Amino acid sequence: MERSTELRKVKRSIWGELNYRLNWIIFGTIGAILLAFIPVLGWLLAIGVMGAVLFKTFGFRETQLVGSCPACTKSLPVDPKNDVFACPVCSSVIAVGEDSLTIVKID
Ligand SMILES: [Zn+2]
Numbered sequence: 001m002e003r004s005t006e007l008r009k010v011k012r013s014i015w016g017e018l019n020y021r022l023n024w025i026i027f028g029t030i031g032a033i034l035l036a037f038i039p040v041l042g043w044l045l046a047i048g049v050m051g052a053v054l055f056k057t058f059g060f061r062e063t064q065l066v067g068s069c070p071a072c073t074k075s076l077p078v079d080p081k082n083d084v085f086a087c088p089v090c091s092s093v094i095a096v097g098e099d100s101l102t103i104v105k106i107d
Helices: 014-035 041-058
Strands: 003-013 065-070 074-079 084-086 094-097 100-104
Touching: 065 084, 065 100
Parallel strands: none
Antiparallel strands: 003 065, 003 100, 065 074, 084 094, 094 100
């Protein structure tokens, strides 16, 4: 038995987007401030973090990869960098394909 579901590309909702950017500002700023206590190396990292925050906050809206778990049909955000991941709901092991999610059977 091999079941698979389609992967979809979606944009975040306005509220999701706002939340996401707010999180970047808050946690990015906190991170940068903490890093700034470390001389030289920390300062450089802090500048890098602030750059990332500005990029994430004012950059383009990112598309997210979303798929349904083939086992429990729960909608899950998918990281295309991962080959396999476990469903947080039913803990099925799922393989990430080009445009589909396939359940991996472990015997
Ligand atoms: Zn599942």
